[in-house]
Amino acid sequence: xxxxxxxxxxxxxxxxxxxxxxxxxxxxxxxxxxxxxxxxxxxxxxxxxxxxxxxxxxxxxxxxxxxxxxxxxxxxxxxxxxxxxxxxxxxxxxxxxxxxxxxxxxxxxxxxxxxxxxxxxxxxxxxxxxxxxxxxxxxxxxxxxxxxxxxxxxxxxxx
Amino acid sequence: xxxxxxxxxxxxxxxxxxxxxxxxxxxxxxxxxxxxxxxxxxxxxxxxxxxxxxxxxxxxxxxxxxxxxxxxxxxxxxxxxxxxxxxxxxxxxxxxxxxxxxxxxxxxxxxxxxxxxxxxxxxxxxxxxxxxxxxxxxxxxxxxxxxxxxxxxxxxxxxxxxxxxxxxxxxxxxxxx
Numbered sequence: 001x002x003x004x005x006x007x008x009x010x011x012x013x014x015x016x017x018x019x020x021x022x023x024x025x026x027x028x029x030x031x032x033x034x035x036x037x038x039x040x041x042x043x044x045x046x047x048x049x050x051x052x053x054x055x056x057x058x059x060x061x062x063x064x065x066x067x068x069x070x071x072x073x074x075x076x077x078x079x080x081x082x083x084x085x086x087x088x089x090x091x092x093x094x095x096x097x098x099x100x101x102x103x104x105x106x107x108x109x110x111x112x113x114x115x116x117x118x119x120x121x122x123x124x125x126x127x128x129x130x131x132x133x134x135x136x137x138x139x140x141x142x143x144x145x146x147x148x149x150x151x152x153x154x155x156x157x158x159x
Numbered sequence: 160x161x162x163x164x165x166x167x168x169x170x171x172x173x174x175x176x177x178x179x180x181x182x183x184x185x186x187x188x189x190x191x192x193x194x195x196x197x198x199x200x201x202x203x204x205x206x207x208x209x210x211x212x213x214x215x216x217x218x219x220x221x222x223x224x225x226x227x228x229x230x231x232x233x234x235x236x237x238x239x240x241x242x243x244x245x246x247x248x249x250x251x252x253x254x255x256x257x258x259x260x261x262x263x264x265x266x267x268x269x270x271x272x273x274x275x276x277x278x279x280x281x282x283x284x285x286x287x288x289x290x291x292x293x294x295x296x297x298x299x300x301x302x303x304x305x306x307x308x309x310x311x312x313x314x315x316x317x318x319x320x321x322x323x324x325x326x327x328x329x330x331x332x333x334x335x336x
Contacts, residue, residue, distance in 0.1 A: 002249045002285060003204055010208035013215055024218045032214030035257055035336050036206065043253060045169035047202060051195025052176055055187045088201075088251065089286040093293035100294070109294070110302065117280045123253050125169055130256040130336065132329055138317045139273065146313060150305050157301045 042126045050086045050122055057085060059095040063102045066112065070105065078108040079147045082115030083140075086122040110154030111147045118143035205250040213261045222266050229267035238311065241271040245278025255279035260333045269326060270314045277310030 017025040062085070066078045087095065096109050104112075119140050120127065127136040164171070177195070181188030229237045248255065258279075259272045282303060290299040321329075 006205070006208050006249045010211050014211060017215055017219065025215075028214035028218040029211065030214070031217050032207075032210040035213060035260075036210045038336055039257065041166045041170055043202060043206070044199070045167075045173050046253060047198045048170060048173035048177060048191075048195050050198050051191040051193070052173065052180065054194045055180070055191035058190075086251070089283070089289055093286075093289050097293045106298065110298075113290075113294075113302065114281075114306075118277070120252050120280075123251075123256075126253050126256055130260055130333060132325075132332065134321065134325060135317060135329065138320055139276075139313070142313045142316060146309050149309070150302060153305050154298065154301055158295070158298050 039126060039129065042129050046086075046122055046126055053084065053086065053122065057081070059091070059098060062095065062112075063099045063104070066099055066104045066108050074104065074108045075111045075148060075151045078104070078112040078151070079115040079119075079144060082112040082117075082147065083119035083144055084121045085116055086120065087116065089117075092116055105155065106159035107151045107155035110158075111151035114150040115144055115147035118146065205254060209250060209254045210257060213257055217261050217265070220265060225262065225265035225267055229262060229271045231268055233268065233271070237268060237271045238274055241267075241274040242278045242282065242307070242310075245275040245280075246282045246284050248279050248283065252276070252280045257336065260336045263330060264334045264336075269321075269329075270318045273314035273317055274310055277306075277314060281306050281310065 014025065014029075017028065062081055065081060066074060092113065096113055099109055099112065100106075121140070124136055124140065127139070131139075177188060177191050180191055227233065228240055233240075244258075245255070248258070255276045259276055262275065263269065263272050287299055287303065290302070318326075
């Protein structure tokens with residue numbers, strides 16, 4: 001559904017741009033191609049890495065790892081797993097719901113979801129390419145620490 | 160040739176690991192290939208339109224406009240716009256980097272760039288609805304309430320940790336994309 005909207009918007013804007021200025025549109029498409037060419041090697045590297053990681057760390061394995069580890073140790077484990085995992089939201093939330101059923105607490109789920117979304121160990125190489133090592137490292141480390149705060153508050157409010 | 164090898168060394172090393180997996184643990188290896196294949200298709204679907212939109216933005220939006228809405232002195236307006244752009248986005252976080260790059264090239268403030276990436280990763284609207292149904296509204300709203308100030312705070316922290324010279328290098332580097 002989202003993809004259809006994305007494509008519809010893109011096609012409409014390209015047509016609109018073509019009507020306004022053919023030359024500029026060509027430049028835009030050319031620039032798009034160049035920019036894509038620039039990151040393509042990193043992107044496919046990330047994709048193969050994600051394949052390896054998800055083959056080893058499937059949802060059942062994650063739930064076994066977090067499931068019975070309670071307290072802050074469980075929160076830490078959940079944050080680490082969230083950080084190294086790269087899964088789309090529509091898989092992440094059902095996984096989290098499954099974790100809950102398997103005995104994980106809301107705190108651990110909060111940590112897992114938060115670090116899963118904000119910390120990207122898998123996408124780190126791409127991030128470094130764009131923003132340099134320092135920004136990528138700071139952003140990811142801060143987001144990792146932040147997931148503990150999220151865990152704490154979720155634990156207080158929801159748990 | 161060497162240049163090409165260097166550009167693809169990250170991909171080649173991950174591909175090599177997959178080959179080892181296929182040899183030593185066939186089942187896991189096959190799973191890895193399957194997942195990579197699926198992710199690759201997802202990338203092929205999502206990435207081209209994002210890059211075309213970036214290209215259009217690059218040629219059509221004048222620098223002054225970007226500076227006015229997201230640059231230095233854009234204040235709350237810039238923060239809100241960054242949040243909105245990130246939350247309305249489609250696709251995984253790697254799609255946010257090139258978008259962030261073109262905005263930065265056009266003169267958006269670095270804190271707003273970081274806010275956009277934070278929102279892209281965390282406060283996407285369809286994901287929020289999904290979270291509510293999978294984990295309860297209370298969970299989703301609590302997380303949102305913590306995440307919004309968190310994203311802003313972290314953006315200013317990361318920005319504050321950079322020296323002006325480092326920020327300049329990043330801006331120059333990003334303009335080459």
